[in-house]
Amino acid sequence: MSVSQLIPWNRNRGNSPQPLARDARDPFVSLHREMNRLFDELWRQADELLPRGENAGMPAAGWPSVDLVERDREIVVSAELPGLQEKDVEVLVENGQLVLRGERRGERDDPARRIGERWYGRFERRIPLDVEVEVDAARAEFRDGVLSVSLPKSGSALARPVRIPIERAA
Incomplete structure (x- = not known):
């Protein structure tokens, strides 16, 4: 059937x-x-x-991973950049954003290598800053694969909110 x-x-x-x-x-x-x-x-x-070849192992977005902490007088951004050195990274403030960019250079290509999962190449991460910062007083420090950027808030950003009383209409 x-x-x-x-x-x-x-x-x-x-x-x-x-x-x-x-x-x-x-x-x-x-x-x-x-x-x-x-x-x-x-x-x-x-x-x-989709990344292929040299860029196949790099996470597409959100790399490097960052923490952003906003304190009373400053913003501190920490980024994980394992395997990089200070000379491989550039930090700047541009159009109200903190820009982290750099390049992870590859080692010599070994013909005996059978698996290649490590990522090499250029990266750029833009982190929006919601407050004005004093760019001239900014500091960056690189230690043990972690980049820490301290951005002091500008005078206008430090101003405390003022409560305005609401009056009953007559």
Whole structure:
């Protein structure tokens, strides 16, 4: 017995449901084709954007990992940069953002290497600063693979909020 004989409407050929007309002008067919095209394009682009080769091991976003602590008088940002040295990293404040960028240089390519999972290449991380900072007084320190950046708040950012009493309308 074939599987087609198990389907109820195939027992009597006269009772089989008729497929709906699939016309190119049918809006659902058109929508279906457009959705397929969009998903095909999305996956094709995603495939091109995924890191390969040297950059395959690098997390796509959010690297390096950072902690941001806002104190009364300063903002302190700490970033994990294992395997890097001070000379490999650049720190700057630009357009209200703290920018951490640098490059992790690879070692010589060893033809005997069978597995290569370590990441090498350039990186950049932008951290928005919600308050104005005194850029000239900023300090950065690099110790044991951790970069710490201290950004003193500017005078306007230090101003305390003032409560304004609400009066009852007459």
